[in-house]
Amino acid sequence: MKVAVYQMELVPGSPHDNREKVKRWVGSEVKNDKPDIILLPEMWTTSYVLEELQTIADDALEPTKSFLSELAKEYKINIVGGSIANKVDDKLYNTSLVFDRAGNLVYEYSKMHLVPMLNEPAYLTGGKEKVQTFELDGIRMGVIICYDLRFPELTRKLALDGAQVLFIPAEWPKPRTNHWVNLQIARAIENQMYVVSANNVGTLNEVEYTGTSLIADPWGDVLVKGSEDKEETLRGTINPDRVIEVRKSVPIFESRVPELY
Numbered sequence: 001m002k003v004a005v006y007q008m009e010l011v012p013g014s015p016h017d018n019r020e021k022v023k024r025w026v027g028s029e030v031k032n033d034k035p036d037i038i039l040l041p042e043m044w045t046t047s048y049v050l051e052e053l054q055t056i057a058d059d060a061l062e063p064t065k066s067f068l069s070e071l072a073k074e075y076k077i078n079i080v081g082g083s084i085a086n087k088v089d090d091k092l093y094n095t096s097l098v099f100d101r102a103g104n105l106v107y108e109y110s111k112m113h114l115v116p117m118l119n120e121p122a123y124l125t126g127g128k129e130k131v132q133t134f135e136l137d138g139i140r141m142g143v144i145i146c147y148d149l150r151f152p153e154l155t156r157k158l159a160l161d162g163a164q165v166l167f168i169p170a171e172w173p174k175p176r177t178n179h180w181v182n183l184q185i186a187r188a189i190e191n192q193m194y195v196v197s198a199n200n201v202g203t204l205n206e207v208e209y210t211g212t213s214l215i216a217d218p219w220g221d222v223l224v225k226g227s228e229d230k231e232e233t234l235r236g237t238i239n240p241d242r243v244i245e246v247r248k249s250v251p252i253f254e255s256r257v258p259e260l261y
């Protein structure tokens with residue numbers, strides 16, 4: 001399964017411009033070498049303009065849900081649509097949308113861990129639904145959003161439910177780059193799964209975002225890593241046999257004793 005990640009520089013506060021950017025990017029990536037699945041960053045329609053979100057967020061996932069569904073259908077590709085600011089009954093959620101090649105919404109997840117360091121709880125509401133895995137082209141996968149990466153029990157739950165691939169849309173700031181990179185590799189090693197992330201780049205309100213999106217394999221080897229400051233595309237391949245191979249050679253899932261911890 002071929003993956004393309006959009007490490008994107010967002011246009012703050014302009015969902016229309018960001019949707020146009022994504023449309024152009026998908027068009028050119030498909031022409032270059034058609035991926036099976038694409039990944040976008042966190043809050044890619046609006047960027048991190050928390051104070052403006054009440055006016056510019058999607059309304060019950062629209063219009064971005066229809067936009068991504070049409071893109072998936074037109075190009076016959078799977079889309080892990082990063083996440084978007086989503087208003088439901090005046091509450092704002094940070095919601096990820098996943099589409100199959102026919103444009104069907106196969107999963108949605110609202111970020112459950114809100115970031116105190118960025119004052120997110122003052123603006124956003126945490127998702128309350130239990131996490132689930134989803135399947136695309138016969139491969140079981142999961143998605144978490146940015147700060148969720150710091151909670152290993154969340155990713156472990158997805159792995160125990162059969163996920164072989166973890167997607168992470170993010171808007172992760174530069175001062176904590178080492179946490180961003182090392183925690184992703186840790187999640188790949190401890191769960192013996194692929195980790196595929198899309199962070200953004202650029203600066204907003206004096207916060208610099210750190211790029212370094214990556215694709216790590218189930219051994220924890222980084223197959224490809226983005227720069228810290230350039231918009232770019234990362235490409236890699238997911239091979240489910242590699243997950244099985246690694247899980248056989250170091251059988252941690254068989255060695256667990258969860259009744260003791």
Ligand SMILES: O=C(O)CCC(=O)C(=O)O
Binds near residue numbers: 145
């Ligand atoms: O955990 C961090 O250091 C950054 C998290 C973050 O920026 C986010 O969840 O949007």
